Amino acid sequence: MLNPRQVEPNMYRYDEFDSKFVHERVTQFAGQVERRLTGELTEDQFKPLRLMNGLYLQLHAYMLRVAVPYGTLSSKQLRRLAHIARTYDKNFGHFTTRQNIQYNWIKLVDVPAILRELAEVEMHAIQTSGNCIRNVTADQFAGAAADEIEDPRPLAEIIRQWSSLHPEFLFLPRKFKIAVGGSPNDRAALLYHDMAVEIVRNKEGRTGYKVLVGGGMGRTPYIAQVIGEFVEKDDILAFMEAVMRVYNEQGRRDNIYKARIKILTNALGIEEMRRQVNIEFAEIKKVGTLQLPQAELDRITAYFAVPAFETGLSDAMPDAGPDFANWVRTNITAHKAPGYAIATITLKTPGQVPGDATSEQMDIIADLMDEFSVGEVRVTHEQNLVLPHVRNKDLPAIFAKLKELDFASPNAGLITDIIACPGLDYCDLANARSIPIAQKIALKFEDLDRQHKIGELKIKISGCINACGHHHAGHIGILGVDKKGVEFYQLLLGGSGAEDASIGDIMGPGFTEHEIAGAVERVVEVYLAQRNDGERFLDTYRRIGMEKFKAAAYETVAA
Amino acid sequence: MTKLLKSGAFAADAFQATADDAALPDGPVIVSLARFEKERETLLARNTPIGVRLKSDENPTRLGDDVNRLSLVALEFPKFRDGRAFSWARLVRTRLGFKGEIRAVGDFLFDQLSYQHRVGFDAWEVPDHFTIEMFNAALAEMTNVYQPAADGKKTIRELRAH
Numbered sequence: 001m002l003n004p005r006q007v008e009p010n011m012y013r014y015d016e017f018d019s020k021f022v023h024e025r026v027t028q029f030a031g032q033v034e035r036r037l038t039g040e041l042t043e044d045q046f047k048p049l050r051l052m053n054g055l056y057l058q059l060h061a062y063m064l065r066v067a068v069p070y071g072t073l074s075s076k077q078l079r080r081l082a083h084i085a086r087t088y089d090k091n092f093g094h095f096t097t098r099q100n101i102q103y104n105w106i107k108l109v110d111v112p113a114i115l116r117e118l119a120e121v122e123m124h125a126i127q128t129s130g131n132c133i134r135n136v137t138a139d140q141f142a143g144a145a146a147d148e149i150e151d152p153r154p155l156a157e158i159i160r161q162w163s164s165l166h167p168e169f170l171f172l173p174r175k176f177k178i179a180v181g182g183s184p185n186d187r188a189a190l191l192y193h194d195m196a197v198e199i200v201r202n203k204e205g206r207t208g209y210k211v212l213v214g215g216g217m218g219r220t221p222y223i224a225q226v227i228g229e230f231v232e233k234d235d236i237l238a239f240m241e242a243v244m245r246v247y248n249e250q251g252r253r254d255n256i257y258k259a260r261i262k263i264l265t266n267a268l269g270i271e272e273m274r275r276q277v278n279i280e281f282a283e284i285k286k287v288g289t290l291q292l293p294q295a296e297l298d299r300i301t302a303y304f305a306v307p308a309f310e311t312g313l314s315d316a317m318p319d320a321g322p323d324f325a326n327w328v329r330t331n332i333t334a335h336k337a338p339g340y341a342i343a344t345i346t347l348k349t350p351g352q353v354p355g356d357a358t359s360e361q362m363d364i365i366a367d368l369m370d371e372f373s374v375g376e377v378r379v380t381h382e383q384n385l386v387l388p389h390v391r392n393k394d395l396p397a398i399f400a401k402l403k404e405l406d407f408a409s410p411n412a413g414l415i416t417d418i419i420a421c422p423g424l425d426y427c428d429l430a431n432a433r434s435i436p437i438a439q440k441i442a443l444k445f446e447d448l449d450r451q452h453k454i455g456e457l458k459i460k461i462s463g464c465i466n467a468c469g470h471h472h473a474g475h476i477g478i479l480g481v482d483k484k485g486v487e488f489y490q491l492l493l494g495g496s497g498a499e500d501a502s503i504g505d506i507m508g509p510g511f512t513e514h515e516i517a518g519a520v521e522r523v524v525e526v527y528l529a530q531r532n533d534g535e536r537f538l539d540t541y542r543r544i545g546m547e548k549f550k551a552a553a554y555e556t557v558a559a
Numbered sequence: 560m561t562k563l564l565k566s567g568a569f570a571a572d573a574f575q576a577t578a579d580d581a582a583l584p585d586g587p588v589i590v591s592l593a594r595f596e597k598e599r600e601t602l603l604a605r606n607t608p609i610g611v612r613l614k615s616d617e618n619p620t621r622l623g624d625d626v627n628r629l630s631l632v633a634l635e636f637p638k639f640r641d642g643r644a645f646s647w648a649r650l651v652r653t654r655l656g657f658k659g660e661i662r663a664v665g666d667f668l669f670d671q672l673s674y675q676h677r678v679g680f681d682a683w684e685v686p687d688h689f690t691i692e693m694f695n696a697a698l699a700e701m702t703n704v705y706q707p708a709a710d711g712k713k714t715i716r717e718l719r720a721h
Contacts (some may be wrong), residue, residue, distance in 0.1 A: 015717065017703055017718060019701065020702060021701070021703060021705075024701050024702060025701065026700065027700075031700075032670065041624070045639070048639075049668075098655065145591065161716075162706050163706075164705050165705070166706050167645060167674035167675075167678050167704075167706075167708050168645045168646055168649055168674075169645070171640055171641065171642025171645065171671075206576040215630060245646050245649075248642060248645070248646045249618065249646050249647075253641055253643075255702075283654055289707035473577060
């Protein structure tokens with residue numbers, strides 16, 4: 001099982017304390033499972049305990065959600081994830097919009113064994129569900145992107161540790177999602193998070209943190225607002241704890257749909273929220289125990305040291321044929337080191353389930369990581385994988401290997417790079433299926449020239465109002481609803497999850513599962529006819545509004 | 560029925576919980592926050608230990624400096640999923656500097672004891688079948704902690720420095 005060429009990437013490593021922590025947590029959960037099986041714990045009592053260990057009860061089986069903190073995985077870890085899929089599930093895993101991986105066919109009795117397997121490779125499922133601080137996410141290009149101010153992962157790791165079994169915040173009004181970004185280009189959907197931290201530089205040239213709160217999707221979408229314009233680095237945990245405390249004390253507990261911090265933020269107003277947080281922050285800072293010393297930040301940062309890049313490489317892209325050139329056009333992002341690139345592997349080959357990978361595919365990607373990307377891969381919130389540090393000259397070999405895996409679609413950011421939640425095929429909460437709709441649309445737009453002609457267009461599909469498929473943030477969003485036992489699909493236009501975040505507008509009545517892909521196609525045709533030079537779909541929509549799109553979308557349906 | 564577990568051992572409960580409309584009995588009493596606020600002068604003049612019981616939507620900072628004239632603060636868990644009292648306990652212990660008993664009452668799980676202990680609780684009303692062994696086991700499940708709380712326990716960061 002151990003690959004002799006296995007490369008150890010520069011990422012956080014557990015020490016004896018971290019290791020003991022996750023192992024004790026497994027033993028604790030094994031005891032809770034046993035108490036559930038003997039009936040000592042009722043399902044009602046067991047539920048929050050299992051959720052805080054990543055275990056859901058879905059339509060057909062238990063689902064286990066494993067944390068991939070800030071989306072960073074080593075090849076050793078990916079091989080272990082493949083092994084778990086092979087041994088305990090149906091040979092595949094599903095990468096989620098929160099950079100996690102889910103296994104959909106898990107047996108309760110196997111869960112302690114799976115958690116032990118994870119603990120051995122410095123992984124866990126702690127707080128991937130439940131009304132607590134969830135697994136922290138980050139920009140998938142962290143440490144590699146040319147546009148980055150600082151790598152967000154050291155802070156994300158510090159937040160991971162601070163939030164792990166934080167005794168005060170395990171029974172919050174509702175779940176709490178935190179994301180960290182280190183670049184002015186937001187690739188982590190910061191503005192849709194309960195709390196987001198953006199690394200910024202102030203006028204004096206010093207870096208610190210801008211903190212935002214109250215973003216979220218679900219049935220009441222909100223864009224996050226700034227609560228701390230510039231929080232000094234050593235204050236960040238105290239500031240975040242202040243936000244958490246205000247939320248824990250005052251977030252609504254009488255109505256599950258009004259319990260997120262976005263509702264509290266808007267009920268109090270951002271000014272009042274800021275006033276209360278600042279009072280709390282001053283008190284916590286006075287106690288002093290949560291201050292983050294520079295030495296600690298430096299110590300964690302050292303784990304994420306920039307790899308020793310080869311110097312003197314050419315920035316030129318190798319010539320390896322038109323297919324390769326197409327792939328480079330969409331799936332390669334500028335790297336900060338000359339002659340290097342960031343390569344996105346879209347798990348979105350038209351017809352496939354977005355975000356799914358088989359054990360074999362994971363194993364081969366692990367080999368690619370070792371051979372070409374210093375043993376490292378990233379999981380993105382758009383349900384793709386990323387090789388963060390590859391030499392331009394190696395790209396043709398990587399592309400050839402990905403082709404064999406059927407993961408070489410040159411569609412990153414294009415119309416077939418669709419986000420979709422698991423939907424009614426798996427999920428207990430869903431009203432409608434998402435996966436078949438994603439597959440239908442992807443197949444409709446399979447023609448590559450057409451995709452490139454359309455350009456950047458983000459379609460995001462949710463099977464219910466909870467919005468796990470980020471439909472509010474899609475340039476084109478699709479929301480599955482149930483009308484008297486029949487699945488219908490509403491269209492939303494004009495959403496964005498990037499630094500220009502906006503909430504999509506609902507077009508009108510829903511389409512049937514047979515109509516929706518056609519409606520999307522007609523909407524896209526309107527864009528192609530109306531766009532000005534250089535305009536993305538989103539830009540055209542923002543310029544001309546809903547009317548023309550709406551008329552076209554319902555045209556054939558009405559006829 | 561419940562029994563009182565305090566500072567790691569079962570203890571006799573010296574306090575009498577007193578309803579808002581009942582006459583105050585002699586000796587230590589526990590009253591609601593509403594009653595305490597209404598009859599503050601009388602209660603403080605009694606010269607017997609006083610406890611105040613707070614509902615989960617009552618912020619203990621309302622007690623202000625009076626807290627240090629109390630012997631006990633009881634914090635309610637109306638249902639185990641309602642985690643407000645975790646923050647209230649921290650405020651009472653850390654912010655208000657309360658040295659007396661902080662008692663958990665209401666609906667909470669074995670699996671929450673260690674978190675309650677961390678945020679400042681030192682007394683629990685537990686069901687009759689509960690044992691000291693169970694209490695010790697609950698506190699021993701996780702040896703180390705990542706974040707400072709009200710228990711003064713050394714964090715993993717502090718342990719690493721040694």
